Amino acid sequence: MDLWNVYQNNYLIVIVFLCLGILLPIIALFLGRLLRPYKPADSKYTTYESGIEPFHDSRVQFTVRYYIFALMFVIFDVETVFLYPWAVVYEKLGIFALIEMLIFVFMLVIGLIYAWKKKVLKWN
């Protein structure tokens, strides 16, 4: 019962921090609204583009490199999801788990080397 309380309270604190993190911007921006001036003019609401008239929509197609890096990120982030619990219980699992994890990481490293050779990691 005691542990259950500790558990509940710990996550209660996390929720308190979440609420406070959301409340501070809301309150500060609300207070700012009471203080700051409001003098609208058309030219104030144009998009900034180094002084020239903005042309086209700025949400154009982007280079595919960003997408490839995002894919690589997902692969290696999932790898860390496996590595974290492995690292926590490693003491109890011993050498067998070490070899297993070596094989797993080795396969992902092959992927990294492949991407490297394919010049995916090059940024230009």
Added chain:
Amino acid sequence: MMEGLLAAEASWLNFGIFFLLAVVLLFVVLGFVTYAILAERKVMGFMQLRYGPNQVGGRFGLLQTVADVLKLLIKEDTIPKLADRPLFILAPVIAFTPAFMVLAVIPFTDKFYFADIGVGLLYYIAISGLTTIGIVTGGWASNNKYALMGGMRAAAQMISYEIPLVMSVIGIILLTGSLNLNDIVEAQKNGWFIIWQPIAFIVFLIAAVAELNRVPFDLPEAESELVAGFHVEYSGFRWAFFMLAEYVYMFAMASLITVIFLGGWLPLPFLGFIPGAVWFALKFTVVIFILIWFRVTFPRIRADQLMEFGWKVLLPVALANIFLTAILKELLNIF
């Protein structure tokens, strides 16, 4: 005090007490941000042979940042007509909230800490990753070419450096066998992890500077090429929240480095009579000073160098460190 509160039954009273304590921490953090900015400018001035702020608030410019914040507060707030209004308003909040949430798990001393959750380190890393979404949202919602490019760059940089950041701490988890930050500090009684895990420390420090978007990794907001990056269109207090998030992260990251590598509140040998809070503050200050020092010393690196360094150097080194640690641990067990 915290132990007693944590053991009590969860109730609205507890919620209220936690809320008040968190508000106190919030004000401490805001005070830190105010004077960290001043300290940064002063130290930079000292290193570049000039004075730094010395007009507002006496000889040391003690009220300079306060004046800056007041100025931001009374500045007119403009949202461009072409911007995506709801997302534009939401983005600073998404960027700031995780910056404050991560502070919940950091133990400052053995008596003074907030949440003592079992997965503290994982919580920190998971939550801090959310800020990227806020930055990309801001860049996208502005509907500005510079902002979108800055936002995309920020996302690419932050996800690239998150991998080595996350992997370098696995060595520490291997040695500790726990993700709880209090346990990690306790495990450093026989020597701080900066001694047992030097490779992890170097990788973590570099990746942390990149995660904080600070010089030499400040490409997302490179003034000279992208104007200001993802926050070009932001003004007044909305802009201030992006900056605040950055400095709160600096607070959190310096605390985290202190906790996992520098032994948190643990004293140096023979100096145990100095209280733990003082030790924590000292180590924390050293980390902050090093971050400022980096900013003055290094030039900004190019985008291609940045990405290649992250994937080709830091990631393999971090992976090698994991297995080096695991094998060494196994060998020590055998003999």
